Amino acid sequence: MIQLYHADMSTCAQKVRLVLEHKELAWNSHLLNLRQRDQHEPQYLKLNPNGVVPTLIDGGNVIIESTVICEYLDDAYPEKSLVPDAPENKALMRQWTKWLDEFLHFHTGVLSGSIAFRFQHLARPKDELEAYLSGIPDLRRRKRQRQQIELGLEAPQFRESILAFEIFLEKLEKQLKKTEWMAGDTYSLADIGYTPYVTRLYELKLENWLSNRPEIEAWFEKIKKQTNYTNAYLNWKNQAYCDLMAEKGLEAWPRIERILIENPDN
Numbered sequence: 392m393i394q395l396y397h398a399d400m401s402t403c404a405q406k407v408r409l410v411l412e413h414k415e416l417a418w419n420s421h422l423l424n425l426r427q428r429d430q431h432e433p434q435y436l437k438l439n440p441n442g443v444v445p446t447l448i449d450g451g452n453v454i455i456e457s458t459v460i461c462e463y464l465d466d467a468y469p470e471k472s473l474v475p476d477a478p479e480n481k482a483l484m485r486q487w488t489k490w491l492d493e494f495l496h497f498h499t500g501v502l503s504g505s506i507a508f509r510f511q512h513l514a515r516p517k518d519e520l521e522a523y524l525s526g527i528p529d530l531r532r533r534k535r536q537r538q539q540i541e542l543g544l545e546a547p548q549f550r551e552s553i554l555a556f557e558i559f560l561e562k563l564e565k566q567l568k569k570t571e572w573m574a575g576d577t578y579s580l581a582d583i584g585y586t587p588y589v590t591r592l593y594e595l596k597l598e599n600w601l602s603n604r605p606e607i608e609a610w611f612e613k614i615k616k617q618t619n620y621t622n623a624y625l626n627w628k629n630q631a632y633c634d635l636m637a638e639k640g641l642e643a644w645p646r647i648e649r650i651l652i653e654n655p656d657n
């Protein structure tokens with residue numbers, strides 16, 4: 392049976408669970424606690440040297456990188472395909488998922504970390520925090536984590552990440568004016584990829600950001616109605632994380648609004 396190493400609130404793990412549940416595949420859960428540093432355990436690093444979730448094992452094959460895992464699942468289990476037939480829509484889907492990996496995922500990490508998750512890290516003893524930081528294999532990620540934990544909304548990349556999210560929302564609204572789903576007229580890996588990232592805005596109670604974006608709101612209503620959203624997201628929701636995100640996100644909104652208003656492109 393398929394084995395998935397994942398975490399309840401990880402956006403990348405949510406993507407993979409959305410695919411597994413859409414395809415109604417049976418899978419075994421190996422739930423990691425990222426705050427307890429399960430992802431840095433030597434046994435896990437043998438599977439995923441980057442020290443991140445998710446990791447999928449299927450028939451002895453170890454697959455890492457959430458976008459690659461999603462594509463793998465669609466190739467290996469083609470029923471209820473999530474890849475559009477038309478080559479141009481397939482290309483559009485891949486442009487979206489590539490942009491997610493190269494751009495938006497990083498900025499979402501800054502947003503969630505600087506606004507909310509830093510408080511989980513600050514609550515632990517200093518030596519535990521240092522052990523966590525020095526266990527992060529990727530040095531760029533390690534530096535970013537330290538800055539967002541120590542500086543929060545004052546972290547140098549916070550403003551840039553807000554503006555990056557604004558670019559994303561503009562781009563998505565524009566796309567959804569043209570097509571029913573993100574990569575054409577069918578639900579695809581692009582919609583699945585971005586579902587956790589739009590969900591994150593609601594978790595952080597930043598939905599005001601969407602108030603002039605009716606296409607995204609309508610798209611998200613359709614997303615929430617799919618059974619995989621219940622099975623892959625709602626059923627795995629960590630209430631303590633959501634409470635923290637809601638509280639800290641509401642506090643951060645005036646600051647975010649100011650950044651958006653001051654944005655020279657506005």
Ligand SMILES: N[C@@H](CCC(=O)N[C@@H](CS)C(=O)NCC(=O)O)C(=O)O
Pocket residue numbers: 401402403404425430442443444445455456457458492527
């Ligand atoms: N490019 C990787 C990124 C994975 C990633 O960033 N995972 C995060 C959770 S969304 C993680 O495991 N973080 C570990 C940590 O916080 O130490 C993928 O798409 O699988």
